[in-house]
Amino acid sequence: MRIDCKHVWEHISSYIDGEVDAELRAEIDKHLETCEICSAVLDSTRNVVVLVADERVFELPAGFSDRLHERLEKELPLAGPP
Ligand SMILES: [Zn+2]
Numbered sequence: 001m002r003i004d005c006k007h008v009w010e011h012i013s014s015y016i017d018g019e020v021d022a023e024l025r026a027e028i029d030k031h032l033e034t035c036e037i038c039s040a041v042l043d044s045t046r047n048v049v050v051l052v053a054d055e056r057v058f059e060l061p062a063g064f065s066d067r068l069h070e071r072l073e074k075e076l077p078l079a080g081p082p
Contacts, residue, residue, distance in 0.1 A: 003027045008038045009069065012045050041068070 003024075008031055014020045015028050032039050045068075 005038055
């Protein structure tokens with residue numbers, strides 16, 4: 001199985017929560033080693049999750065994910081359908 005950036009973003013919160021299966025986790029780990037963008041996304045998503053958890057609010061701000069994706073689309077001009 002090969003995954004691209006969009007797959008990583010789709011699963012990133014499950015990945016942080018440890019809810020992805022071992023195979024997918026391995027693929028994401030491998031991708032993160034070679035992709036600076038996804039590493040940055042992971043870091044910032046993790047920070048948001050930690051901040052939110054500290055406030056004992058367990059929902060991400062509305063639109064968070066959409067905004068993130070929108071920004072990533074802009075910053076990833078080469079990403080697109082195969
Ligand atoms: Zn990536």
